[in-house]
Amino acid sequence: MNERRSDFGPSQAIFDDFVAEVWDHHRESRRDLPWRCTFDPYEILVSEIMLQQTQVARVLDKYPLFLSAFPTVAALASADVGAVLAVWQGLGYNRRALALYRAAKAIVEEHGGTFPDTVEGLRKLPGVGEATAAAVSAFAFGRGQPFIETNIRAAYIHFFFPGQDGIPDAAILPLVQATIDPDDPREWFYALMDYGVWVKRTYGNPSRRSRHHTVQSRFAGSRREVRAGVLQAVLAATPAAVEVSRLPELLDALGRAPEELADIADELAREGFLEKTGTAYRIAGSAQDDISE
DNA sequence: GTCCCGCAAC
DNA sequence: GTTGCGGGAC
Structure with missing residues (x-):
């Protein structure tokens, strides 16, 4: 048995219960995912x-x-x-x-x-x-550096913070550290994430009680939607470039002003998705070619 | 509406 | 610490 207890926080027995529960669940329902086979x-x-x-x-x-x-x-x-x-x-x-x-x-x-x-x-x-x-x-x-992602967060909040709100990741990380399996951290993290998935499906998402929980704004009508549309339009025209004046017709369904489309194309160029030549945009690094008609 | 194995810029 | 970032399944 590994000694995981620190000078404060949950007792060794609580840690042992958690570890046993996570491994038990993992034996029952390990997810065989392609990136777990390499x-x-x-x-x-x-x-x-x-x-x-x-x-x-x-x-x-x-x-x-x-x-x-x-x-x-x-x-x-x-x-x-x-x-x-x-x-x-x-x-x-x-x-x-x-x-x-x-x-x-x-x-x-x-x-x-x-x-x-x-x-x-x-x-x-x-x-x-x-x-x-x-x-x-x-x-x-095969290294055992602790980390937190959404399923791991759900696993620890569910088990160690029942009924509590506003839990910061800083309170979770020491618990992750204390429970890592030093002999097989890879499989332990798989087990943790599988357990977190099960907790969410069974009890609802406990990460809503995380201090860091936020709700994504809606995609329809968002700037993100326009960015994706402009990028897709230029990708579809590749290797030809797209004149800025053609963006309104290419993205007619989004119903945005020509100035906004131009702003977003410029932003995509600043970020390195696109290159701007005069008043035309092409995918970064793509060959020079004619302007798309 | 809610969620998703976060990161980077500010 | 806060904000922006895509898209689809449910």
Whole structure:
């Protein structure tokens, strides 16, 4: 038996109960997901970026398509960003695709193609924050750095904070630290997330009692919708460029003013999705060609 | 309406 | 600490 008890907080017995319950549940209903069948850090990073704010069911469809198109970090790094964005369409949060692409380039150009194998090294990659760095380090390299994502948060709030509101992640992280299985952190984090999924399905989402819980604003009518539309319109025209004057007709269904469409195209250019030549936009890095008619 | 294996810019 | 970021399933 591992000694996990710290000088404060729940007793060793409570920790043991939690660990036993999570493992028991895991033995009953472990999710066999494609990214759980590999130790390849590239394949695991792709899955983690896709899973940020995106449900498993939708990643399941896109994940094999993406890996077929870009099987290795070198393949992704040498692809056209337009090809990456095209495969990404339907997953949402396009900036993740751009960050993943830039991370692949960084790994090839700054690390000689060798994946960083530490949390600190992973953390420096674009689009990789604390949670993703720790997740990749656990799932690809077997490290036991604690992290919190939505299912892990649900698991701990449900078990350790019944009936309490406004729970900060800072109160959860020591509990994650105290319960990590030092012999198999990879499988332990899988078990935790599976348990969190079960808790949400069974009791409702306890993360609504998190201090950090927020509600996403509606997508229909949002600026996000227009951004996605402008990017899709330019992607559809690739390799040709799109005159700014054509955006209103291409995005007629959104009913936005021409000035707003132009503002958003400029913003996408600043962020690196598009390149602006005169008054026309093309996908960044795509070949010079005629203006789309 | 609610949710989703967060990150980065501010 | 707050805000913006896509899209679809339920």
